[in-house]
Amino acid sequence: MSELLDNTEAATKAVVDWLTKKQKSKTKFYIKDFYKIFPDDKPRAIKKVINKMVETGELEFWSSGSTTMYGLKGAGKQHSTEGEE
Amino acid sequence: MAKHETPMLDELESGPWPSFVSDLKAQAEKRAKNEEGIEFQIPVDVCDDLLGVLELSFKHGRTHWKHGGIVGVFGYGGGVIGRYCDSPDKFPGVEAFHTMRVNHPAGKYYTTEYLRQLCDLWDFRGSGITNMHGSTGDIILLGTTTPQLEEIFWTLTHDMNQDLGGSGSNLRTPSDCLGETRCEYSCYDTSALVYFLTNEYQDELHRPAFPYKFKFKLDGCPNGCVASIARSDMSFIGTWRDDIKIDQDAVNKYVENDPAYPANAGAYKGSRDWGPFDIEKEVTGLCPTKCMKFENKKLFIDNANCTRCMHCINVMPRALRIGDDRGLSILVGAKAPILDGAQMGSLLAPFVEVNPDNDYEEITEIIENVWDWWMEEGKNRERLGELIMRQGFQKLLEVTGIDPMPQHVQYPRTNPYIFWKEDEVEGGWERDVEEYRKHHQR
Ligand code: HEM
Ligand code: HEM
Numbered sequence A: 001m002s003e004l005l006d007n008t009e010a011a012t013k014a015v016v017d018w019l020t021k022k023q024k025s026k027t028k029f030y031i032k033d034f035y036k037i038f039p040d041d042k043p044r045a046i047k048k049v050i051n052k053m054v055e056t057g058e059l060e061f062w063s064s065g066s067t068t069m070y071g072l073k074g075a076g077k078q079h080s081t082e083g084e085e
Numbered sequence B: 001m002a003k004h005e006t007p008m009l010d011e012l013e014s015g016p017w018p019s020f021v022s023d024l025k026a027q028a029e030k031r032a033k034n035e036e037g038i039e040f041q042i043p044v045d046v047c048d049d050l051l052g053v054l055e056l057s058f059k060h061g062r063t064h065w066k067h068g069g070i071v072g073v074f075g076y077g078g079g080v081i082g083r084y085c086d087s088p089d090k091f092p093g094v095e096a097f098h099t100m101r102v103n104h105p106a107g108k109y110y111t112t113e114y115l116r117q118l119c120d121l122w123d124f125r126g127s128g129i130t131n132m133h134g135s136t137g138d139i140i141l142l143g144t145t146t147p148q149l150e151e152i153f154w155t156l157t158h159d160m161n162q163d164l165g166g167s168g169s170n171l172r173t174p175s176d177c178l179g180e181t182r183c184e185y186s187c188y189d190t191s192a193l194v195y196f197l198t199n200e201y202q203d204e205l206h207r208p209a210f211p212y213k214f215k216f217k218l219d220g221c222p223n224g225c226v227a228s229i230a231r232s233d234m235s236f237i238g239t240w241r242d243d244i245k246i247d248q249d250a251v252n253k254y255v256e257n258d259p260a261y262p263a264n265a266g267a268y269k270g271s272r273d274w275g276p277f278d279i280e281k282e283v284t285g286l287c288p289t290k291c292m293k294f295e296n297k298k299l300f301i302d303n304a305n306c307t308r309c310m311h312c313i314n315v316m317p318r319a320l321r322i323g324d325d326r327g328l329s330i331l332v333g334a335k336a337p338i339l340d341g342a343q344m345g346s347l348l349a350p351f352v353e354v355n356p357d358n359d360y361e362e363i364t365e366i367i368e369n370v371w372d373w374w375m376e377e378g379k380n381r382e383r384l385g386e387l388i389m390r391q392g393f394q395k396l397l398e399v400t401g402i403d404p405m406p407q408h409v410q411y412p413r414t415n416p417y418i419f420w421k422e423d424e425v426e427g428g429w430e431r432d433v434e435e436y437r438k439h440h441q442r
């Protein structure tokens, strides 16, 4: 595991910063999108950290039923939109 | 008196089949009367409004449901599927109409007490409408509101010792045939393995880990009663390595049309007059690999060429039995036609030991190698079967460390080219040119 991912505080900050930066154009992301933040880590380790952030309330899930996405808590539309913001 | 006029839905009741429309109307009426005096926690007319919104969708030719949302229970990334109606002014009863997936038990065994508890809970905190069971295998509870989710989850987990199932980009609730609990054909204990996988992969089941959904289904034998080969990303099908056990006396009882030995265990009796049993027409002649013959009152099976299709065993169950050296085959990549076309599973591991004493080590090793590859390489919303198509079956063999073998080959190659990798060739690509030139002029 990389030092960044291993350090909960730093990892959380990196994720929140990345999401905040993206927020203007997009609020919901696939798990794979987070791999970019931690290029040296295994998907399974990254998934554990991201899911932990949902438990601690920084992030929230959005699910269509078949796919799950992640976003900052409260960001963007809560139900699906049809392209209108 | 119905709350909404539903002339188009009413048409659906006119056919010869049981109708979900009739069921929904009955449930709407039951809630309206409320003879049991239930303190409904969601709108009493939820079923009326469900019928109303469906009628409107038929009229408009488009849906009035929104797709997805942020609902769930604390700590879980699946198990609840959010659905909201886009016309709550007309149909307030279904403004929020979420589905809950409940992890069905292995083999779908229930006590009546459990079923009563479940129905009571759902009448109280939901619409009372269930789907026993959904395509994933789960118990499906249809229709509740957001504030009810945690309450329902609390009752399920605390009073009923019952977990939610999987949805979204999670491992989906593993599902099996009833296997050894009832079926003499079962080559391993499907229930035990489903139970183990469900516990072992709790994190994957409840917290989204994958590019998309992932399903395990387990059949005890190649009869495939849960159709795992077509319905799951990873399918476990019981099989055996040694010979089909033959009781020659019993074979002859079938041939002599002994009434105690009805073909197919009598399953087709009475549907029509099938005439006397004919072993050539009904068994040996239908063997897909033509590896059987019946001569001089003896049945012979060339087991090396038997594909374990189960046909002969199904027809003469008192004479033929599955072998004793049992295990399972693992197939991967089946899926419904969401992106590319529908796909059946491809055989990955022809025979794997099923050993609870080492925590099914041979099985979990394959699972985790496949997951590591798919999590790393799979694109968003790409199923395992699509990744196999994109990167090749050979790549899958590499990541799982499984050697290619004849069982992986569907038909002989039509492409004469073979590309070797350097590490597969003795000495690699290096050669001693001096040595070569001694024997070959320029
Ligand atoms: C058991 C014996 C043999 C078998 C099973 C066999 C099989 C094949 C096959 C399957 C192909 C590819 C056909 C295609 O798809 O285009 C092929 C091509 C060919 N074979 Fe044979 N072959 C045999 C013997 C021989 C012999 C003895 C020769 C010559 C002395 C020969 C010369 C060729 C040549 C020149 C090609 C075309 C190669 C190319 O264009 O890439 N084969 N053979
Ligand atoms: C281990 C020995 C050999 C191997 C692996 C081999 C392989 C091949 C391959 C892969 C091709 C197709 C090349 C291409 O079109 O891209 C080919 C073509 C061919 N080879 Fe060989 N070859 C071998 C020996 C021989 C020998 C000994 C002869 C004749 C003395 C021969 C005659 C030919 C001929 C006539 C063609 C067709 C050329 C064409 O039509 O374009 N090959 N061979």
Ligand code: SF4
Binding pocket: B177, B178, B179, B180, B183, B184, B185, B186, B187, B219, B220, B221, B222, B223, B224, B225, B226
């Ligand atoms: S799949 Fe095989 S073992 Fe399972 S119930 Fe069907 S026939 Fe029996």
Ligand code: SF4
Binding pocket: B286, B287, B288, B289, B290, B291, B292, B301, B305, B306, B307, B308, B309, B310, B311, B312, B313
């Ligand atoms: S199981 Fe199928 S393939 Fe094997 S001998 Fe019987 S009929 Fe033939």
